[in-house]
Amino acid sequence: MVLYLIGLGLFNEQDITLRGLEAVRRCSRVYLEAYTSILLCGKEKLEALYGKDVIIADREMVESRAEEILDGADAQDVAFCVVGDPFGATTHTDLQLRARERGIPVRVVHNASVMNAVGACGLSLYRFGEAVSIVFFTDTWRPDSFYDKILANRRLGLHTLCLLDIKVKEPDLAALARGRVVYEPPRYMTINTAIQQLLEVEERRKEGAFSNSSLGVGIARLQADDQQIVAGTLEQLLEVDFGAPLHCLVLAGDLHVTEREMLEFYMMGTTDGCGCGNASGTQQES
Numbered sequence: 001m002v003l004y005l006i007g008l009g010l011f012n013e014q015d016i017t018l019r020g021l022e023a024v025r026r027c028s029r030v031y032l033e034a035y036t037s038i039l040l041c042g043k044e045k046l047e048a049l050y051g052k053d054v055i056i057a058d059r060e061m062v063e064s065r066a067e068e069i070l071d072g073a074d075a076q077d078v079a080f081c082v083v084g085d086p087f088g089a090t091t092h093t094d095l096q097l098r099a100r101e102r103g104i105p106v107r108v109v110h111n112a113s114v115m116n117a118v119g120a121c122g123l124s125l126y127r128f129g130e131a132v133s134i135v136f137f138t139d140t141w142r143p144d145s146f147y148d149k150i151l152a153n154r155r156l157g158l159h160t161l162c163l164l165d166i167k168v169k170e171p172d173l174a175a176l177a178r179g180r181v182v183y184e185p186p187r188y189m190t191i192n193t194a195i196q197q198l199l200e201v202e203e204r205r206k207e208g209a210f211s212n213s214s215l216g217v218g219i220a221r222l223q224a225d226d227q228q229i230v231a232g233t234l235e236q237l238l239e240v241d242f243g244a245p246l247h248c249l250v251l252a253g254d255l256h257v258t259e260r261e262m263l264e265f266y267m268m269g270t271t272d273g274c275g276c277g278n279a280s281g282t283q284q285e286s
């Protein structure tokens with residue numbers, strides 16, 4: 001039959017498309033990919049709407065036990081649901097290739113992802129360069145490969161969308177060494193941490209990809225009723241409490257007039273913006 005890759009949108013159970021919902025309801029098994037992003041509602045809500053049990057697919061299952069997901073998909077439809085759009089970030093290429101190898105047709109049902117919803121901040125999607133991921137630095141691992149990409153975008157005057165690390169179901173290495181599998185509590189990188197890391201890398205590299213005074217836009221809980229969008233210098237944004245996850249950050253490139261006008265609305269310390277560092281919800285119907 002069919003393996004459906006279904007985008008769930010960004011916020012809650014209601015963001016799935018009608019097409020996605022009909023597909024889910026036809027499927028015999030429903031998986032929810034739950035490690036590259038989180039839906040801001042619990043899986044119980046999805047189960048109530050779909051009238052189906054939802055199986056949480058963690059990284060280990062998707063990467064090492066893909067066959068299990070596909071088992072039976074030649075006889076009955078299986079849905080693999082992804083927060084955002086199926087091709088937002090992780091494209092689940094492996095799962096698709098395996099399905100095709102087994103002769104199982106793959107159908108995709110799209111929905112909004114941060115890659116397009118980020119336009120809510122007023123910057124034009126056409127003027128974004130390559131997106132980057134910023135991972136949590138550790139004492140021994142401080143990768144800065146994002147720096148070159150930001151610099152390249154900067155030189156072309158393009159904006160950069162920075163996707164911030166989320167750590168869900170990471171094995172506790174100390175426990176693992178003692179032969180026990182224990183998972184660390186989930187961690188979601190805040191905009192503040194991302195900026196600290198960015199500035200640390202700039203201090204090291206000194207090639208001018210950005211500075212304390214570069215313009216950025218912090219975006220928290222996109223599409224949620226309490227979404228928060230704040231524009232300001234990186235130094236200013238460092239002081240803002242963006243609250244609960246998920247967060248992402250945009251480093252602004254050159255601004256067109258209309259982009260500047262839109263961004264003004266979210267700018268910190270201005271009077272035509274709300275000035276309180278919290279401009280939420282005004283652009284959406286919710």
Ligand SMILES: *[C@@H]1O[C@H](CO)[C@@H](O)[C@H](O)[C@H]1NC(C)=O
Binds near residue numbers: 202210
């Ligand atoms: C940012 O500002 C801090 C404090 O004023 C300064 O120590 C640091 O060098 C600046 N970093 C960058 C990358 O400009």
Ligand SMILES: CC(=O)N[C@H]1CO[C@H](CO)[C@@H](O)[C@@H]1O
Binds near residue numbers: 009011014112223
């Ligand atoms: C997050 C988001 O935009 N989700 C959309 C998914 O599709 C449905 C139906 O088309 C929209 O109503 C949602 O807004």
